Amino acid sequence: MxxxxxxxxYANALLDVARFRDYGPNGLxxxxxxxxxxxxxxxxxxxxxxxxxxEAGADAILVHHGLFWRGHDGRITGWLxxxxxxxxxxxxxxxxxxxPLDAHPELGNNAQLGARLGLQPDGRFGEQDLGFIGAPAxxxxxxxxxxxxxxxxxxxxxxxxxxxxxxxxxxxxxxxAQGYFExxxxxxxxxxxxxxxxxxxxxxxxxxxxxxxACGHHASERFGAPAVAGQVAQAFGLAHRFIDIDNPA
Ligand SMILES: [Zn+2]
Numbered sequence: 001m002x003x004x005x006x007x008x009x010y011a012n013a014l015l016d017v018a019r020f021r022d023y024g025p026n027g028l029x030x031x032x033x034x035x036x037x038x039x040x041x042x043x044x045x046x047x048x049x050x051x052x053x054x055e056a057g058a059d060a061i062l063v064h065h066g067l068f069w070r071g072h073d074g075r076i077t078g079w080l081x082x083x084x085x086x087x088x089x090x091x092x093x094x095x096x097x098x099x100p101l102d103a104h105p106e107l108g109n110n111a112q113l114g115a116r117l118g119l120q121p122d123g124r125f126g127e128q129d130l131g132f133i134g135a136p137a138x139x140x141x142x143x144x145x146x147x148x149x150x151x152x153x154x155x156x157x158x159x160x161x162x163x164x165x166x167x168x169x170x171x172x173x174x175x176x177a178q179g180y181f182e183x184x185x186x187x188x189x190x191x192x193x194x195x196x197x198x199x200x201x202x203x204x205x206x207x208x209x210x211x212x213x214a215c216g217h218h219a220s221e222r223f224g225a226p227a228v229a230g231q232v233a234q235a236f237g238l239a240h241r242f243i244d245i246d247n248p249a
Contacts, residue, residue: 001037002236004028004060004093011062011232014107015100020128022099023070030067030084032093036060038239041229043221045094047079048245050086056241058092062229064109064221066096101224102174103130107231109174112223116152117145117193119170125187126173126180133171133187140167142191142211149193153219157193160202163209167191174220185210195220196249218247 008028012018017026029045040053044065053061067083076084087094102109110132114121121134136145142161150156171189173180176196184192185208192210195217205212226242233240 001035002238004032004034004036007036007039007060007232007236008095010235011095011097011228014231015097015104015228017097017100020099020103024066024068024096024098026097026100027095028093029096030087030092030094032087033059033091036093036236036238039229039233039241041225041240041242042245043218043225043247044245045083045096046245047083047086049243050083050092052243052245054086054090054092056243058241060093060095061087062095062097062225062232064096064098064101064225066094066098097225097228099128099130101228102221103128104224104228107224107227109221109224110172112227113152113174113220114172116223117148117172119172123187125171126177126183131171131173131177131180131184131187133169133184133189136167136170140170142167142213145170145191145193146213149213149215153215153222155216155219157216158197158214160197160205160212162191162205162211165190165209167211174224175217178214181205181210181212193220217249 036059040058042049045063118137121132125131167190171184172193177194193213197214
C-alpha cells in the first residue's frame with residue numbers, strides 16, 4: 001500500500017516529466033482515494049478500460065493516453081463526463097504519461113518496442129529526441145522485419161517498400177509519429193517504423209528509398225504503460241495488472 005501522493009512523486013521523477021513539452025498534463029489527472037493498493041495499467045483512459053479497472057478493484061489507473069488534450073474546449077459533457085463520472089464515483093485516480101512514457105530509455109514505449117523487434121538503439125532523432133534509431137541485432141530484410149513486427153504485435157503492418165537496400169539502420173517511434181518520417185530519413189534510417197501512416201509517407205518512401213512500416217497506433221503502444229506501472233508497483237508493493245482494450249487502429 002502507498003499514498004497516492006508518493007506514487008505521483010515517484011512516477012513523475014522516474015519519467016522525468018518536467019523535461020517535456022506535451023499536448024496534455026502528465027502525472028495525476030484525476031484525484032481518487034488517498035491510499036493505493038491496486039494499480040491497473042492500460043493504453044488509453046477509455047470508458048471500457050475504466051470500467052474494467054473498477055471491476056478489477058483498482059485504486060488507480062496508469063495510462064499513456066489520458067483525458068485532457070490541448071485543443072479540447074474544456075466542457076465536461078458526453079463521453080468525457082461519462083469517463084470522469086466513473087472515476088470520481090469510485091474514487092479511482094488516473095495517472096497519465098504521454099511523451100515521457102514514449103521516451104523513457106528502458107521502460108518507455110519506444111524502448112520496449114525496440115526490444116521486442118530486436119532493434120538496438122544507439123541514437124535519438126526528431127522533436128524532443130523522441131525517436132529511436134539503431135541497428136538490428138541480426139540482419140533483417142524488410143520482409144523479415146515486417147514479419148517480426150507482425151509476430152510481436154499480433155497485427156500485420158502496412159508496409160511501403162523503399163528501394164530494397166539492406167536495413168543497416170532502422171528508426172522507430174511508436175503511435176502517431178508519421179510526421180517524424182522525414183527526420184528519420186535525415187538521421188540516416190534505411191527503414192522507419194511507427195504506428196500510423198498518412199497519405200504523404202507512401203510517396204516519401206517511394207521517392208527516398210526508405211521503407212515505411214505502419215504497425216498500428218494502439219498495437220505499437222501497448223508495452224510502455226505496463227512496464228512503468230510494473231516498476232511503480234514493485235517499488236511500493238502494489239498489485240498490478242495490465243488490461244488491454246482491443247483497438248483496430
Ligand atoms: Zn499514442
